[in-house]
Amino acid sequence: MTSPLLTVSSLKTYFFTPRGLIKAIGGIDFSIAAGRTLALVGESGCGKSMTALSILRLVPEPGRIVDGKIVFSGEDLLRLPTTEMRRIRGNQIGMIFQEPMTSLNPVFTVKRQIGEVLELHRGLHGPEQEEEAAALLHQVGIPDPRNRLASYPHQLSGGMRQRVMIAMALAGHPQLLIADEPTTALDVTIQAQILELLSELRRSRGMAMLLISHDLGVVAETADAVAIMYAGLIMEAADVEILFNDPRHPYTRGLLACIPRLGEARQRLVPIPGQVTDSRENSDGCPFAPRCNEVMEQCRHHLPPLREVAPQHQVRCWKAL
């Protein structure tokens, strides 16, 4: 077996706020093989977006990566000098975010913004650059790409902006695409188009993807493997089929039970009780214990390790064996 494209081990990202220490990521491990898609799933504040920012080394103040390794193509990204990191970002690792309007610069044309990436990462200039920019827009399904190059972001619809973002992310020929809620701000028919585009691009370019999402439908249709996060920790990780068909962690089971599903006989939803715990509240136990319907005494005092319960299936729960 070849080594994975990306391996994250014991990653810890903490925020040192005036009001105390927040363990946004409390020690997580996962890997992504070339060409595969891993989805990080969880609710707001679970650390999924911070994981993406940690990989890119873009953790905002007062946050800091305090421990761990992020090995990409054999190099530990955390040990690279900033200039090297800048080369990898946007070149070997592309990224797209939820709200394209805030990640595109409103005062520059599409041509200028894609051109900048092409110049920086591939050294393209002049007509060559324009040619390639138009080709990229065409690849992401933007009609009339030549004329679109002259547009400003506000002249584009949400779906078109997201396509421009994807074109920019692809400009450097990345081996890994990090997509943080790429379709959350879009309407459902446009979401379907963008998801189709992403999987088509992955197939044709053999690109791996780290997909960050809270939408279990999007995840089921897009990912090869899934990691469920809660309070900065991975609670369960498995191939997508195993995770949806044989969930072992009470939190995963709870999430799958509490969503209304299209075409299913109407029955009362089974919610997960309580609120997401504040990761500031330090306890030695399992962070999900206060909301867990299968909680045992030891869960409140000892954090269970992430253990392999079956091949390709890891669970962080004292009950799962």
Added chain:
Amino acid sequence: MNPLLSVQNLTKTFAAPQGPLGGKEQRFRAVDNISFDLAAGETLGLVGESGCGKSTTGRLILRLLDADSGAVFFHGEDLVPMGKKALRPRRRQMQMIFQDPFSSLNPRCKIGDIVAEPLLIHGLATPATARGLVTELLATVGLNSDILDRYPHEFSGGQRQRIGIARALAVKPELIIADEPVSALDLSIQAQVINLLDDIQQQFGLTYLFISHDLSVVEHLCTRVAVMYLGRIVEIAPALELYRAPFHPYTEALLQAVPRPIPGRQHKRILLQGEIPSPLAPPSGCHFHPRCLYARPMCRELSPALSEHDPGRFAACHFAGEFSRNRA
């Protein structure tokens, strides 16, 4: 039986935002001649993509916006021409629950005061009796009375939405217009609030107009569903039937676009081409024809009326009957 709410030919136009140089004012129809009834005790889902006019419809009914033309009959009385004073007692019977629990509660007010305010405004309580009633309301939505003196920022999204619901319930309304009430909430909290909406409907015999873009949530909560596209209702039908066999090609495409939480299910999907056209220049004839898989020449010319194809099942499509027969 008379419906509780009857919306007839409701239309609202807005001026498009203009550039710095002004120019000729352009108006577009956010809500374009829509009609529907809502019976007491039922839940009607109003679905569609952003900009389709579903939220504007909700606001027009509550007279938070004034309609250009059309009527909104509530208990048989038209609210559209009513003056402020005449509206006030009717407003008590209709309440709204908003999407964003972070912007709909005044951050400077204590929870107790937020929930008591409508009681005092409508003269349903005195400052002395309000506290007891508020405690009761909070208990109804699953909150403790020890939060009375706390402020909104101390609560999570789900708790704030419960507070918003308690405030809406305070005046004992008959009709609740809920505009994306669970869209901003985390998954595990969404289910709690959906169940709560279900419970209070049973308990107080409420009628809901449930505005949402989430077709799974709408299927779960609604008895009937109306689908909007570019300001018009394109289909309205009992929820079960609409989800099982939609009559309008747009409804079909919407349903197919929803990603399902079932891995490996490479379901056949008709991917809708293109994007929603600008409401400033809506397509001729049927607004949906440029994206419709089944469009024929006449769709470009003639705008189809919303007509009944099966009992209780309305669709605005020239070929609705044919379309559904072919699929069956």
